[in-house]
Amino acid sequence: VNRSTDPDWAEHAAAELKAAGHRAGGARKVVIDLLADQHCCLTAQQIYDRLRERGSVVGIASVYRALDLFTNLRLVHRIDIGPAAYFEPNNPGGDHHHHVVCEQCGGVSAFEDPSLERSIDRVAKSMSHSVSGHDVVLRGTCADCEDAG
Amino acid sequence: VNRSTDPDWAEHAAAELKAAGHRAGGARKVVIDLLADQHCCLTAQQIYDRLRERGSVVGIASVYRALDLFTNLRLVHRIDIGPAAYFEPNNPGGDHHHHVVCEQCGGVSAFEDPSLERSIDRVAKSMSHSVSGHDVVLRGTCADCEDAG
DNA sequence: GTCAGTGCAAAGCTTTTGCAGCGCG
DNA sequence: CGCGCTGCAAAAGCTTTGCACTGAC
Numbered sequence: 001v002n003r004s005t006d007p008d009w010a011e012h013a014a015a016e017l018k019a020a021g022h023r024a025g026g027a028r029k030v031v032i033d034l035l036a037d038q039h040c041c042l043t044a045q046q047i048y049d050r051l052r053e054r055g056s057v058v059g060i061a062s063v064y065r066a067l068d069l070f071t072n073l074r075l076v077h078r079i080d081i082g083p084a085a086y087f088e089p090n091n092p093g094g095d096h097h098h099h100v101v102c103e104q105c106g107g108v109s110a111f112e113d114p115s116l117e118r119s120i121d122r123v124a125k126s127m128s129h130s131v132s133g134h135d136v137v138l139r140g141t142c143a144d145c146e147d148a149g
Numbered sequence: 150v151n152r153s154t155d156p157d158w159a160e161h162a163a164a165e166l167k168a169a170g171h172r173a174g175g176a177r178k179v180v181i182d183l184l185a186d187q188h189c190c191l192t193a194q195q196i197y198d199r200l201r202e203r204g205s206v207v208g209i210a211s212v213y214r215a216l217d218l219f220t221n222l223r224l225v226h227r228i229d230i231g232p233a234a235y236f237e238p239n240n241p242g243g244d245h246h247h248h249v250v251c252e253q254c255g256g257v258s259a260f261e262d263p264s265l266e267r268s269i270d271r272v273a274k275s276m277s278h279s280v281s282g283h284d285v286v287l288r289g290t291c292a293d294c295e296d297a298g
Numbered sequence: 299g300t301c302a303g304t305g306c307a308a309a310g311c312t313t314t315t316g317c318a319g320c321g322c323g
Numbered sequence: 324c325g326c327g328c329t330g331c332a333a334a335a336g337c338t339t340t341g342c343a344c345t346g347a348c
Contacts, residue, residue: 022302022303023301023302023303023346023347023348024303024347024348025302025303025304025346025347026303026304026346027303027304027305028303043337044337044338045337057305058304058305059304059305059306060305060306060338061304061305061306061307061338061339061340062303062304062305064337064338064339065303065304065339066303068338068339080229080230080231080232081229082229083229083234083312083313083336083337084336084337084338085232085337085338100276100278100280102278103281109278111272111276113268113272115268115271116268116269116272118268119262119264119265119267119268120265120285120287122264123260123262123265123287124287124289127249127260127287128291128292129249129251129258129287129289129290129291129292130289130290130295131249131287131288131289132252132288132289132290133287133288133289134285134286134287134288135285135286135288136269136283136284136285137283137284138269138272138273138276138278138280138282138283139280139281139282139283139284140273140278140279140280140281140282141278141279141281142277142278143277143278146279171327171328172321172322172323172326172327172328173322173323173328174321174322174327174328174329175321175328175329176328176329176330177328192312193312193313194311194312206330207329207330208329208330208331209313209330209331210313210314210315210329210330210331210332211328211329211330213312213313213314214314214328214329217313217314232311232312232337232338233311233312233313234312234313
């Protein structure tokens, strides 16, 4: 769960945008490229900051608009953790994972577990609600903070 | 997962507050009583509105302060869904459940599944992160919206 | 040339904080 | 009768929206 740089996803996202009738603006491109480089989820603010560090001057409103569009097209996945929303590439097919949050430092990391997925799928099928997606968030203290505290 | 009114929890919460050295203010009491009456989680704004409907004039700041205190004492459980935080009584021992959100109407309902819990506990134990809690959120379309749409 | 996409600034929500006064213990 | 709790109002995040302008097609 630590793959960096996913050119396949970036291409996939660009193709889906075009297919949905959207033009290829500059802000969307750099947001896609940044997301494709990440190994875990980021907030809109983190994306904005990293883009500016890289020299891409984009407005934060464009970051939000891009993320909103990508989320609606199911190109990115949105996770609500505490007061902010986190975003990450939604890889069609592979790499389905969930998140662990450190209550001390706020750090977010990823994990995956096929048998947990099977449990969730089974529950989802047994409900009257139709279920199209899910999220699991574990909360606790990460190894670093455990050592420090 | 549809038990309304939980006087046991209200008593428990009051006792824990006292034990932690807190005074019994009016705002905290009505928030506890309201939460004890609910069958599912509420946002701070919903709690504020329902209290005023009932004739309890409390400031929304006091609602937030009460919820923050209760969460720290682990008397209530906080769930982040979309842009807002939801709160519900944290029943010691029984009634551990999770939530399903309707993407159409925004409605939140509860479900429980012991085998899902076992899956999560097993994953939690296998991590370097120490894990003290977790949440599962399913997203989809509820039966009513499915019929309507 | 048209209109989607963009950046900036202002506004909207949720949540937190400052402060004076009330009231529990 | 002190200090914790409360309500109001102002402020502090996160996110969305209005608007004029740029640039993709």
